[in-house]
Amino acid sequence: MAANSRLTVAVHVLTWMALVKGRGRDVVTSDQIADSVNTNPVVIRRSLGELRKAGLVEALHGAGAGWRLLHEADAITLLDVYRAVETEPLFALHRAEPNQKCPVGAGIRPALEEVYDGAETAVRGALDGTSIADVLRGTLAGRAG
Amino acid sequence: MAANSRLTVAVHVLTWMALVKGRGRDVVTSDQIADSVNTNPVVIRRSLGELRKAGLVEALHGAGAGWRLLHEADAITLLDVYRAVETEPLFALHRAEPNQKCPVGAGIRPALEEVYDGAETAVRGALDGTSIADVLRGTLAGRAG
């Protein structure tokens, strides 16, 4: 399975919500979103739950229940979404502690962490430059906007 | 298991080879490397096999068999290693094709690919700035060099 598709699903969810909000419908259900993403509504609710914890959407209960965007599409960057759904670092360190009696085994982990932090920062910077509104424009135009 | 540790293992392998090469030993066995990484020699040979395909190391057979670095440590960047061991993209697209009858489902994939390409490029740029020699220096010094 390699990399996961959580960022893809979450961005799709928000992009779809932005689209239909522009058509005047600002409260939508996980079933409706699932129809566009082509997956199970529970998968969508799980994604929306993470976006809710990040303050990007809110859930409404009772009659007419559903989900609503809390910010304008151009105020939500893919970095916001990344932070909301991605917990693990890009690269894992050793599964087992390396040999501490070896100079490399004893010292390589902090050295790698510094490099990996730089890579992580680079990714975040790249994602920070694109908003949900950009993705929506690119989606409708056939480009990333 | 989340992210894999292939990049970590491969960098550790090359860093250790660079260290012992500096001590005058330029042919080493997968058993010796496995002792530093603290894993199974087969895991190391698998990693070395990818590095060999990328032209970073060579394998020697017969008596005194083992592995040898083909370049100086400061001529091998972590981007070289990344290219050698990492095949999958950073972020996966939808597992199932999204709904093509929906404007978002029909157009979001190329838009996402463009953004993901940018993130991938950013990571490669970050890794390109660090060499195995840098990692070795940082490992021995307690910093990334």
Added chain:
DNA sequence: CGGTGTCGTAACTGAAATAGTTACACCGCC
């Protein structure tokens, strides 16, 4: 006040990947 629609989440499943392990054929020097 009970019916209704949706959320929120637990629990389970199938599929896939990682990394560890055993095993063994092959290679090439001595």
Added chain:
DNA sequence: GGCGGTGTAACTATTTCAGTTACGACACCG
């Protein structure tokens, strides 16, 4: 031919992801 190490297949345990079923919680509405 013996020996040490490579190269790789095969198997396993563990973990993750995503899909699915199920069901209690919630809040409006008639």
